[in-house]
Amino acid sequence: MEQAVVDQGPDGTVSSGSERAPWHLWVVGVLSLLWNAMGAFDYSMTHLRGDEYLRQMGMSDDVVAWFAAVPAWATAGWAFGVWGAIAGSLLLLARSRHAVTAFGLSLAGVVVMTIYTLGHAAPDSVNSPGAQAFNWAIKAVALLLLIYALAMRRREVLR
Incomplete structure (x- = not known):
């Protein structure tokens, strides 16, 4: 006969380890996966189809050249951020x-790419108000996902 595993949390509460996840975990998980899939698509297409993809996205020659000049260490940051x-999200x-851990690595990757972009001025079209707002949204979402995962771990929703 199988016995249930019983854990005692730091606050003294007893948990069977089989509690249901809160509804918002599924909402955050699915929405974050969709959001991050867009970034993964962009990363993949930029590296697989390069100039052709960037031009299809309406990027000018100076932006295409800027992307081509990104060094390996900054590209690695982008990869860690995306993947x-x-x-x-999957975890x-x-x-x-x-x-x-995965969201922490992602945020670290975002920081690495941010350091590169701050030190290597991007063309004006990359620094438009809309592009800047989107870049800040990426940073905010990465930070909020890490905070959310930490909260879910602290509440012992994550095993």
């Missing part, structure tokens, strides 16, 4: 505590 976020949906 860490995808992994974090969040799987209720894994490793979602925290």
